Amino acid sequence: MNGLDIAVAQSVGITPLEVSLFAFILITAVLTALFRDVLASIVIFAAYSLGLAVLYTFYRAPDVGLTEAAIGAGITTILLLLTIAKTTRPATDELFEPINWPAVGVCALFALVVGSTLVVFPGVGDPNSPVMTNPDVTVHYIEQSYAETGAENAVTSVLAAYRGFDTFGEAVVVFAAGVSSLIVLGREVFTA
Amino acid sequence: MSDDRADTTLDAGVSRQRPAYTESQVIMSTVKAVVPFVMTYGMFMMFHGGGSPGGAFQGGALIASVFLMIAFAFGIDSTREWLSNAIVVGLGGFGVLIFGGLSLGTIALGGNFLEYTVYEPVFGSILGLDEVGFVKYGMEAVEIGGIAFIVAGILMGLFFLLAAGFNPEGVHDGNVVADDAVATDGAGEPAVEEVRSDD
Numbered sequence: 001m002n003g004l005d006i007a008v009a010q011s012v013g014i015t016p017l018e019v020s021l022f023a024f025i026l027i028t029a030v031l032t033a034l035f036r037d038v039l040a041s042i043v044i045f046a047a048y049s050l051g052l053a054v055l056y057t058f059y060r061a062p063d064v065g066l067t068e069a070a071i072g073a074g075i076t077t078i079l080l081l082l083t084i085a086k087t088t089r090p091a092t093d094e095l096f097e098p099i100n101w102p103a104v105g106v107c108a109l110f111a112l113v114v115g116s117t118l119v120v121f122p123g124v125g126d127p128n129s130p131v132m133t134n135p136d137v138t139v140h141y142i143e144q145s146y147a148e149t150g151a152e153n154a155v156t157s158v159l160a161a162y163r164g165f166d167t168f169g170e171a172v173v174v175f176a177a178g179v180s181s182l183i184v185l186g187r188e189v190f191t192a
Numbered sequence: 193m194s195d196d197r198a199d200t201t202l203d204a205g206v207s208r209q210r211p212a213y214t215e216s217q218v219i220m221s222t223v224k225a226v227v228p229f230v231m232t233y234g235m236f237m238m239f240h241g242g243g244s245p246g247g248a249f250q251g252g253a254l255i256a257s258v259f260l261m262i263a264f265a266f267g268i269d270s271t272r273e274w275l276s277n278a279i280v281v282g283l284g285g286f287g288v289l290i291f292g293g294l295s296l297g298t299i300a301l302g303g304n305f306l307e308y309t310v311y312e313p314v315f316g317s318i319l320g321l322d323e324v325g326f327v328k329y330g331m332e333a334v335e336i337g338g339i340a341f342i343v344a345g346i347l348m349g350l351f352f353l354l355a356a357g358f359n360p361e362g363v364h365d366g367n368v369v370a371d372d373a374v375a376t377d378g379a380g381e382p383a384v385e386e387v388r389s390d391d
Contacts, residue, residue, distance in 0.1 A: 062245035066237075070253040075347055078260055082354045150328030151242035159247065160331035164306035167334075168295055171342045175288050178346035178353075185358045189277040190349035 021058065025051040036097045038089055042080045049073035059124060063155045213267040223265035231258050238340045242328065248335035252343030259348050268355045275352070283345025291338030294330065306334070 028048035035041040049072035056065035122129035132138055141154055141162070149157040159167050182188070231254075238251030263271040295306045303310030308330035309323045316322070321329065 063247065063250075066246050066250040067253075070250045070257070074257055075253055075260075075351075078257075079350065079354055082351065086354070086357050148324070148327065149331060150324045151331060153242055153244060153247075155245075156242045156247050156331065156335070160334050161306065161308070161327055164295065164334065167339065168291055168306070171291055171339050172288060174342050174346050175284050178284055178349050181350055181353050185353060185356070187353065187356065190280040191275045191277045191352045192273045 018058070021051060021055050025055065034096045034099070036092055036094050038084050039081075042077060042084065045080075046073050046077040049076070063153075213269065215267075216265075220265045223261045227258050227261060230254055230261070234258065238336055239332075241335050242332060248339035249343055252340040253347060255340070255344040256347035256351070260351050263351070263355075268352070272352045272355065275348070280345050280349040280352075283341045284349065285345075287338050287341030287343075287345065290341070291334055294334055294338070306330075 025048060028044050028051060032041050032045045032048055035044060049068055053065045053069035053073060056062070056068055122131075126132070141158060145154040145157040145162075146152060149161050151157040151161075178190070182190070234251045234254030234257075236251075237246035237254060238248055241247030241251065259271070259275060298307045298310050299305060301310040301314065308327045311330065312321070312323045312326050316326070319325075
C-alpha cells in the first residue's frame, strides 16, 4: 500500500497539493498501524480513506473516489466501530504500539521491490502512454460506448453492459456477505 | 425511543459499563436536517449513474447510510424494531432476482449473458424502444433494481446484524446476565451496547 503511494508520487509532475495529499495519506496509514487504542486506529483509518477518496477525485477517477468515500470512509468505519463496541478495549496508558522491527523490514523490502518498477511507469495522464493509445480498449470504449449503450458515463457502460458478468459477481458477493453474516452470528433475521 | 427511555429508568440502580443509548438533542436535530438531503443525493446518484459520476453501488450505500444515521440518533434498538426485516431481505433478495432474471433472460432468448439487445425483437413493439434504448434502460434496470437494491438492503442488514451481535438461542455469555436481571420485556435478547463516538 505504502509502496504504491510512493510509486504514484514519483511518477507525476508534483504540485504542492499532491505532495500534501500524499503526505497526509502516508502519515495516516502509518498511524493506523501504530496507534495502540483501537478506536483511535479506526478514526485515523477513516481519515486515510478520505484522503484516498480526495486523491482519486484529484486524478479524475470520481467514480472510484465516491466508492472509497462511501464504503471505505463511511460504512467500513461504522461497522468497525460497532464491532469494537461489542468487544472490550484494553485499558492502556501508552499512545503507540511498540514497533515490530522485523515487520518494518519486510514492509520496507516490499516497498523496495514495488518501487523498483517505478522507472518504467509513464507519467499520470501522459497522452502517449500505452493505456491511452490502445485502439482496442481505451479508444474503442471512449468513442463507441455512447453509440452502443446510450450512457454518457463510460464507466457505467463498462460496469453494467460490457463487463456485466463481473458486476453480477460483485453484487451477488454482497448478498452472500449478508447471508454468511446471518449464519456466523446464528440469527435468522437482520432486524426485529 | 420510548423503549430506550424505559430501559434507562429501569437500569438506574444498576451500574452498567456504558449507557445503551444517550438521547442527544444535537445529534437528533442534525440527523433530521441532513437525512432528506442524503436520501435525495443517494436517489440522484442511483438514477443518474448513466450520465454522471457515481452509480448504483455508491447510491445504495448512501441510502443505507440514511438508516444508519437514524439508528445513531434515535437508538439502534428502536430503529431495529421500526425497520421491518421484510424490507431488508426484500431489497437484497429482489435485487439478486432482478439482476439474475435480466441477465439469464438474455441467455434464454439465445443471446449472451446481459446482451440486452436480444430483448428488442420480443418487447421492442410493446415498449417502443430501439436496440440502444434496450441497452440504456436495461443497464438502468440492472443498476437500480439490481445493484442499488442489493447494496442498500445488505448494508442496512449488516449494520443491524452486527449491532445485535452473536446470540445463539439459549446461550448467554457472562456480561449479559446483569442485563437479563433487570429486563422485563422478556424478549430474550441481551441489551445492546451501542457505539458512542465520545468515549
